[in-house]
Amino acid sequence: MITACKEKPFSxxxxxxxxxxxxxxxxxxxxxxxxxxxxxxxxLNLLRKSTPLVALxxxxxxxxxxxxxxxxxxxxxxxxxQPTVELIRTATINTAxxxxxxxxxxxxxxxAGTWMPGSEDSTDPxxxxxxxQTLVAPPFLPEHEQVATGAPKVVEVxxxxxxxxxxxxxxxxxxxxxxxxxxxxxxxxxxxxNDYIELTLVNxxxxxxxxxxxxxxxxxxxxxxELTLVNxGQEVTFRFKAVKPxxxxxxxxxxxxMIPFHVVSGMNGAIMVLPREGLADAQGxxxxxxxxxxxxxxxxxxxxxxxxxxxxYDTPAAGLGDMIDVMKTLTPTxxxxxxxxxxxxxxxxxxxxxxxxxxxxxxxxxxxxxPHLIGGHADLVWQGGSFSDLPDTNYETWFVPGGSAVAALxxxxxxxxxxxxxxxxxEAILLGAAAHFVIDGEWNDNLMTQTNAPAAITATSxxxxxxxxxxxxxxxxxxxxxxxxxxxxxxxEKLEITATEFKYEAAILAxxxxxxxxxxxxxxxxxxxxxxxxxxxxxxxxHAGSGEGGEATYTLPEPGEYKLYCTIxxxxxxxxxxxxxxxxxxx
Ligand SMILES: [Cu+2]
Numbered sequence: 001m002i003t004a005c006k007e008k009p010f011s012x013x014x015x016x017x018x019x020x021x022x023x024x025x026x027x028x029x030x031x032x033x034x035x036x037x038x039x040x041x042x043x044l045n046l047l048r049k050s051t052p053l054v055a056l057x058x059x060x061x062x063x064x065x066x067x068x069x070x071x072x073x074x075x076x077x078x079x080x081x082q083p084t085v086e087l088i089r090t091a092t093i094n095t096a097x098x099x100x101x102x103x104x105x106x107x108x109x110x111x112a113g114t115w116m117p118g119s120e121d122s123t124d125p126x127x128x129x130x131x132x133q134t135l136v137a138p139p140f141l142p143e144h145e146q147v148a149t150g151a152p153k154v155v156e157v158x159x160x161x162x163x164x165x166x167x168x169x170x171x172x173x174x175x176x177x178x179x180x181x182x183x184x185x186x187x188x189x190x191x192x193x194n195d196y197i198e199l200t201l202v203n204x205x206x207x208x209x210x211x212x213x214x215x216x217x218x219x220x221x222x223x224x225x226e227l228t229l230v231n232x233g234q235e236v237t238f239r240f241k242a243v244k245p246x247x248x249x250x251x252x253x254x255x256x257x258m259i260p261f262h263v264v265s266g267m268n269g270a271i272m273v274l275p276r277e278g279l280a281d282a283q284g285x286x287x288x289x290x291x292x293x294x295x296x297x298x299x300x301x302x303x304x305x306x307x308x309x310x311x312x313y314d315t316p317a318a319g320l321g322d323m324i325d326v327m328k329t330l331t332p333t334x335x336x337x338x339x340x341x342x343x344x345x346x347x348x349x350x351x352x353x354x355x356x357x358x359x360x361x362x363x364x365x366x367x368x369x370x371p372h373l374i375g376g377h378a379d380l381v382w383q384g385g386s387f388s389d390l391p392d393t394n395y396e397t398w399f400v401p402g403g404s405a406v407a408a409l410x411x412x413x414x415x416x417x418x419x420x421x422x423x424x425x426x427e428a429i430l431l432g433a434a435a436h437f438v439i440d441g442e443w444n445d446n447l448m449t450q451t452n453a454p455a456a457i458t459a460t461s462x463x464x465x466x467x468x469x470x471x472x473x474x475x476x477x478x479x480x481x482x483x484x485x486x487x488x489x490x491x492x493e494k495l496e497i498t499a500t501e502f503k504y505e506a507a508i509l510a511x512x513x514x515x516x517x518x519x520x521x522x523x524x525x526x527x528x529x530x531x532x533x534x535x536x537x538x539x540x541x542x543h544a545g546s547g548e549g550g551e552a553t554y555t556l557p558e559p560g561e562y563k564l565y566c567t568i569x570x571x572x573x574x575x576x577x578x579x580x581x582x583x584x585x586x587x
Pocket of ligand 1: 252
């Protein structure tokens with residue numbers, strides 16, 4: 001039995017600022033020695049591939065790291081770490097000065113839900129209850145408890161690598177998705193602090209590439225990457241302890257340029273390590289969520305041919321060179337949520353009800369992001385994804401540093417369709433980084449209401465007569481004016497028009513004079529659009545928010561060509577205009 005170092009009162013959390021002295025037993029010392037030896041073996045392996053100078057440098061660092069388990073003042077005289085001696089024999093570098101990290105050795109167990117350096121204990125996972133976690137496709141999370149019951153467990157999870165062609169955006173933009181379990185992002189794993197994760201990584205023979213997994217929640221060089229490298233036809237199991245509570249990215253990292261290539265081909269996911277006593281709000285009290293969603297943001301770099309068409313390839317490796325050229329521009333062709341443009345909009349929108357607390361875990365394995373809920377906020381944000389710290393409150397936009405996941409919680413107060421975007425709006429609107437929350441419930445006028453509907457700045461009657469021969473009857477709530485000169489003809493010809501940024505899509509638009517026709521507008525875009533008939537704007541148009549639609553019925557008495565356009569400033573100039581041909585009346 002030896003006395004470990006005194007813990008320097010270093011804490012990421014005001015709740016946990018206390019000095020703790022603990023001891024480690026002989027078995028821990030042995031296992032720590034073995035771990036050091038394993039690290040050394042890994043480093044030596046690395047050195048074989050390095051030049052002598054680099055090797056000497058790396059080895060010097062290795063010695064420093066291994067030697068400074070405890071600062072000498074804190075250590076009992078007979079507790080010299082043995083691997084250090086071994087190391088010194090293999091190099092001539094003097095490493096007598098202990099580094100600062102020596103102060104982080106030793107053991108402590110802070111308040112549950114906190115982490116402090118060296119808080120590892122020596123519990124034997126072989127004595128623990130084992131459970132299997134069935135992973136599910138994002139945006140959903142596997143079944144889990146928010147507050148842990150019982151002692152820490154060994155949680156078995158299985159990730160199977162699947163290489164497959166996936167459509168990621170309009171105009172047949174596709175990629176050889178490199179995936180864990182077939183989805184981009186990969187599934188969320190959920191455990192509690194001090195649980196062990198026993199992860200089996202399977203690389204079926206049907207794949208073409210080597211893969212592994214680096215989990216930011218794991219402790220140990222390469223985050224598991226070195227222990228999990230598998231060729232097609234192999235599987236591997238490794239175990240790590242979830243020491244720190246928070247949300248963390250995991251990703252494939254098979255070495256060299258393959259690391260960013262695999263990550264931007266979709267091979268990343270997240271793990272949530274909940275404090276055993278659940279999440280705490282800004283006052284440190286338990287806060288529980290009603291729903292939780294995993295939004296995995298992905299930047300893609302899809303090569304294009306000379307005509308601007310998206311390239312496709314027979315194998316992942318065939319596109320590697322082209323993609324790396326695009327990657328090196330640092331300009332993604334797509335920035336999307338959950339694997340494809342529109343993967344979390346329309347029918348796939350995230351759902352909740354007014355009054356529900358929604359936990360949003362937003363991960364970005366490669367690039368910074370700035371989530372924003374249009375019309376809502378983050379009541380709580382765990383900066384950097386750490387649950388060791390109390391959350392910040394009431395953010396308009398929060399930050400996700402590349403290579404991390406961040407959790408935010410919001411209680412929805414109003415119903416409606418909310419866009420959840422990366423507030424680099426170019427990425428949100430033009431590249432795809434947008435999702436929808438569809439919230440059910442009752443609107444609260446006290447929080448927001450329109451006190452005066454849009455109207456002309458100069459007060460004039462819209463019944464001035466010039467357009468009196470055009471009739472419009474609104475069919476749903478998206479049209480504003482109602483002039484009753486034409487009745488709805490249920491047999492009216494229907495003109496289907498789809499709006500996106502910044503164009504309308506429709507078949508050839510043609511009707512006969514004096515025949516009622518219905519324009520049906522559907523907005524597939526990320527921002528609101530409308531449509532009116534030029535010259536007859538006062539008669540009203542059809543307005544549709546993102547993901548919505550509307551209809552109105554018109555009659556035009558005069559043959560000719562009419563322009564239909566979007567009145568939202570700038571949209572017509574950007575291309576939102578189509579022509580409607582009105583022919584002579586049917587005989
Ligand atoms: Cu991989």
